[in-house]
Amino acid sequence: MGTPTIYRIRIKEQLAALWAEWFDPLIIQHEANGGTTLLGPLRDQAELFGMLSKVNNLNLTLIAVEKIETSEVAKGHPS
């Protein structure tokens, strides 16, 4: 098993914290501009697309998907 990759998924809407479990293992961060970022480790492409599917199923608007380099994570992750 390879190491998981960190992804950042940006959506337009503001999601309530109660969705945290729905998008587990990604965490929910509210952006200043009113949108939401989902951030966290996903094992493979299948998991990534599964997550994107959940976004689609809620009729949320997908803005961006990025792969995060580890150095950046160390800087930006709010845990």
Added chain:
Amino acid sequence: MPLTLLQTKFHIPTPLPTLVPRPRLYAKLNARLNAKLTLVAAPAGSGKTTLICDWLRQMARSAVWLSLDAGDNDLQRFLRYLIGALQSVQPALGQETLPLLQLAQSASVDELLTPLLNDLATLPEKLILVLDDYHVIEAAAIHQALSFLLDRLPPQLHLVITSRVNPPLPLARLRGRGELSEVRATDLRFTSEETVALFQHFSLLTVSPADLTLLNERTEGWIVGLQLAALSLEHHPNVAGFVQNFSGSNRFVLDYLIEEVLEQRSTTIQTFLLTTSILERMCGPLCAALLEGASDRPAHTILQELEQANLFIIALDDERYWYRYHHLFAGMLQQRLRQADPARIGKLHGRASRWFEEQGLLEEAVEHAQRAGELGRVIQLVEPEIRSSIMRGYFDRATRWLAIVPPTLIEERPRLLIAQAWLRLFEIPFGDIEAALSQAEGILGKATDPQDSDTLALLAEITALRAAEAGISGKPLALQLAQEALRLAGPENLFVQSIISYALASFDWERKQWTTLHQTFQRAISAAQATGNVIIAASVRYNFAMFHWQRGDLAGADRLLTESEAFTKSQPNRWPWPIVDSVWVGRARLCYERNDLDTARRLLQEGIELAQRRRNLYVIIDGYLTLAWVHQAQGERGLAQAALDQASALVSKATRPGTPQLVAAHQARLWLAQGEWERARQWAQTQTPLANAELGKRHPLSDLALAAIYIAQGPDGVPQALALLNQLSENASEWASRRLQIYALQVLAYSQLGQATEALRALKDTVAIGETSGYLRLLVDQGPALLPLLTQLPVTPYRDQLLAAFTPNDKVPIDEPSTKHVISNAATLKKAGNQSLIEPLSERELEVLRLVVGDASNQEIAERLVITVGTVKNHMTSILGKLGVSNRRAATRKTAELGLL
């Protein structure tokens, strides 16, 4: 009568009278009905399903609906439902395709779908086919199949697909050709006018236009959002305040509104919604089972209330018995439930599972048990049913169930292991079953009570499976295993009996217990039918049919094959197919036998192709051998040899004993028939003469071929041939087909030697067998030299059929060394034919007759024969009397019939 759960998939959802008519969208849809595909692609909650339903209600055109869900991700199942949906308008549709579905894994898309497309092309009226929620489909095979269908879609059919995402179909290509019509999110958004109409429907007349605009902007015209807003406002005292807060907030629309809407409902309703949110489809009794009395009024009343209140619930039938939630709404509810009380979800699934089990709806019961995490219950539900599911051909179901149970658990359950073995045995080509069987055996061996009847029955089944595998592979071990299995099973175990005869029947025929075998077959068939074992029943019938064929009962064989085909076609799953290739080849043999060459050819072409796909080696070989003779009979020598070459090529793969000799013997006979003397002779030389005692070691067909070759060599070869034939006939008392060939060759042998009486006797014996059993070509194929001899026989319909079966192609090849002998001996036999009149004609009379047939007058005859006209007249009277006719013309006819000249 409420619909079954399955039927709800085909039912066009019937929302209550249209909330908001959308004429501009109906017009858009109508405008492009001439395209192949209308794609409605938009996110959840955009109103796709509602739009299409409302649109269809406006239409004069017939429509067929298929609601898809995640379980439909199997090509076989998808197509089965697709055909099921289409059959509601055209019941005969898909008859050819359904049975092919079992071959879905090995067949090409072309093979699977062309029959369906042909059926669709015969649709008398235009039809719309709707595939709802296509985004749940992920299987590449299904996308491929649908692309294929779209490519060749007949003009009467218009496809509508609703999906949350663009499906992976060749949309760009369709778009480029003007064959695609699209309705997208922007189209579906409510305009301000439509928002006004919606709110009017909710009687929210106090909402100002400005507020409506704000709401429209905030939700971006998203229908679910607007509907939730309307629902909230229904009970909200301060409309303007609500709109203000709502518009001012950034919160995800759904979050905001769902909470509002839910909180406004009574506790009963809230509980109801959350509890039932786990259900894909629900009805009153099912909901009640989940609620367990936690409501003050009947569940079905609540469902109808929800529908009236526009709370995102959709009726699935006209009686308003079955419902489902809007997927998005259900998703939200489930999310809340998970938040509030996660442990409850498992329990609810458990209750649902039990309810479905009580209703006998096994698939749903298993699914809910799985979601409840109750693996023990899954096993409990699945174990008693899985074997019969397999035997009825529901492979996808059995496979799915086995996939649910973790492998470590399967390893502990003999019934599941045995089920795995069955599935592997029915694979194409069949897989390894020993590992699973040994494991099962091991577990059963440790049972506390080894004499327990269930344990014994399972052990018997394991042995029977091994026997079946050995039988299919043609291993002699099959016999032993079969007997062992029967011993373990006992006389009451019909299931094992039916498998055993399947095992034994794949095997060679050289056994003596004919009556018991006959009885075993009968028992096996009734057992298999009684236990619903479609596959076994068909297989046993086929082998029984071949048994009849060999014993000279062609009519019986035909009857069995027809029964086989009819029985399997009558099964709901219509899964006949380990057998249909052999049924077709079997039928082809019978048709060939009756000289119905065109039908035989057609059946063979299809049967061989099917057998090739299933890699059913022995059926392929049988098929090619028969095809070779069909071609030969139709005068196509090259094709005949080509077919035989195909059979020969497969011999190396055949482990069944006797196969190489069988094919070689046929090749030798074909060489003889085509005049390839050298080759035939060379082959004969490779067949070293065997002592009497070793006779049984050579394949009987090899012996017959040898005899035929010796005879063809001329009078010198005949003694050897006769010796061989005599030996063969000692062992052939049961085999009508073999006896016929022996006698026929004896005819040829005796006529070579000029022994007319023996030849005629043998000929009569031959024809006697042929007539009672119906063999035709078997006789004809023994050699064209039989033709002149057959004309000596009394006229019967059978004889005429035989004569008709000889064609101009059956001219005896000129350079056959023995031709002269045969023809000259035909003269001898003509005399023999003359003997068949009660009083034979004298030589003089024959001379007169010859001239009469040549149309000579009495005067001319008298001159020719140098006798008086009076004498001629006397002769004529005598001739007519002996022939039993009253005039010259009849005499001429009779002469021809009897072959007197």
